[in-house]
Amino acid sequence: MAGSQVVPQPQTDIATILFGAFDRHNFGDLLFPHVVAAMLDDRKPVFAGLVDADLRRFGGHAIRAIGPLAAACGERRVNLIHVGGEILTCGAWHAAVMLLPLRDAHVVVARLDPRPEEALEWAQRRLGTRALAPYCVPQNLFPAARLIYNAVGGTGFRECDEALRTEVLANLRAADVVGVRDRETLAQLGAAGITARLVPDPAVMVAALFGERIARHARVGEIAQIRAAFPQGYLAVQFSADFGADATLDAIAAGLERSARSSGHGVVLFRAGAAPWHDDTACYARLAARLPATPLRIVESLDIWDICALIAASRGYCGSSLHGRIVAMAFALPRVNLLHPSAGERPGKQAAFAATWEPPEVRATVALEDLADGIGDALNAEPQQLRQIARELVERYRKEFDATRQRLE
Known part of the structure; x- marks a missing residue:
């Protein structure tokens, strides 16, 4: 024309x-x-x-x-x-x-x-x-x-x-x-x-993008068995192999035992990484031996969707993994990161992420000697505030990724 x-x-x-x-x-x-x-x-x-x-x-x-x-x-x-x-x-x-x-x-x-x-x-x-x-x-x-x-x-x-x-x-x-x-x-x-x-980290999107997939994993297999084994609820717990010193495990065990006694929740240990320098089942077995009276399970699955389902179905997350925290954030659940005894004054990536995207009243990290109190503070967080944080992170990530997508060929 x-x-x-x-x-x-x-x-x-x-x-x-x-x-x-x-x-x-x-x-x-x-x-x-x-x-x-x-x-x-x-x-x-x-x-x-x-x-x-x-x-x-x-x-x-x-x-x-x-x-x-x-x-x-x-x-x-x-x-x-x-x-x-x-x-x-x-x-x-x-x-x-x-x-x-x-x-x-x-x-x-x-x-x-x-x-x-x-x-x-x-x-x-x-x-x-x-x-x-x-x-x-x-x-x-x-x-x-x-x-x-x-x-x-x-x-x-x-x-x-x-x-x-x-x-x-x-x-x-x-x-x-x-x-x-x-x-x-x-x-x-x-x-x-x-x-x-x-x-925001991409993992803030897991509930919004993959909620149904994660829910399916929660209904079958090992995760379903764990949910049935803990009708009173459980805390999803994880830590890397560098927490494996005897004194460190003693402190973690004391905090988890006190937390389980006060909250009534069990403890479920999972690995957020199986590559070298990540998490070690031998450390978990040594911790379990220190908690004979605490309801506890160690998850075998390394499937990332099982891990997401385990966290999503929990009462909250406690551990060293940044992405354990972020997946808990995505599902608006209580969370707190363990601070390694050698951390000193250095703000690790967990604390840096929390300081960027969470309000001060949501605790970022906890020293091992204060573990039970840190878990208690996390579990007492206001649910509505946790849901608002999750929504805002999804909105912010979508906005930022849309701007990035405009730059693609």
């Missing part, structure tokens, strides 16, 4: 790559690509990590190694989204060890941990990259990519080696969008000249 304008059609063959540390078993990292993929609606993303891996048996994804994937993409235009997590401070050595089977990790750490230069060389050979912070993709790996950082963390960034900091900052400067999940990371990047958006 004369005078009509030709409207350009959007290019539809641009691949979207979701990249992150979901190539190993860690609860939060395995949730991120589910959330981002769901928020992308009709796109069919490629899931990528540092190595080829198949985490589908745990509710995760089949994952392609980023190096060969980059070689296959060549000069093609792609969208590459870093899906989240504390990736700004994750060095090559830690990344490579966490991708090993647990037995192999113990051998490698014993051999190389005292020799950091050799450790770094080993890690870079194993990962096939010279990167110091391999979960942050450099622009030259995907020359035509639109690079997105989605609600990432780096609360300990100022304490990292200068070489790693320099590399990460260069990668962030080359990105199209940088979103961080807490004000501590935001401030540190801002001081280094990086402009970033403040975005």
Whole structure:
């Protein structure tokens, strides 16, 4: 028709790559690509990590190694989204060890941990990259990519080696969008000249996006059995292997015993991560031996949807995992994080996230000697306030992700 304008059609063959540390078993990292993929609606993303891996048996994804994937993409235009997590401070050595089977990790750490230069060389050979912070993709790996950082963390960034900091900052400067999940990371990047958006962690969306899926997991299998075993309710409890010292376990046991006695709730222990340096069932067995009179179960399942269901069906969450806390937040449940005895004055990622998104009256962390009181404070939180926090986080994440989505090709 004369005078009509030709409207350009959007290019539809641009691949979207979701990249992150979901190539190993860690609860939060395995949730991120589910959330981002769901928020992308009709796109069919490629899931990528540092190595080829198949985490589908745990509710995760089949994952392609980023190096060969980059070689296959060549000069093609792609969208590459870093899906989240504390990736700004994750060095090559830690990344490579966490991708090993647990037995192999113990051998490698014993051999190389005292020799950091050799450790770094080993890690870079194993990962096939010279990167110091391999979960942050450099622009030259995907020359035509639109690079997105989605609600990432780096609360300990100022304490990292200068070489790693320099590399990460260069990668962030080359990105199209940088979103961080807490004000501590935001401030540190801002001081280094990086402009970033403040975005809640993707896991705040699990109830809104996957509520029915999680409810199905609560009705069957091990989670259904646990719910039946604790008609009076239970506290979902978790802590990482570095809480395994005898004195630390004694303090945790004393706090949980007192809490169970006063509240009438049982204790259910679960693992939020099975990768090296994460959670250890041997620690849980040692804790259970200290609580002979407390109703207690140890969950075997490592399926992320079972873990979500366990938390969602609980009276509240207590543990060291940030994402145990965030899933409890998503379901408007009481929560409190354990403070490791060695933490000192450093605000960990748990405290940083809570300080960013929760009001002061919702307790962030508790020292082990105050564990029972901390759990009691959490359980006494105002339910309406917890529901309001959950709603506001969903609204904020949707708004921020919509703005990010506008930047995609």
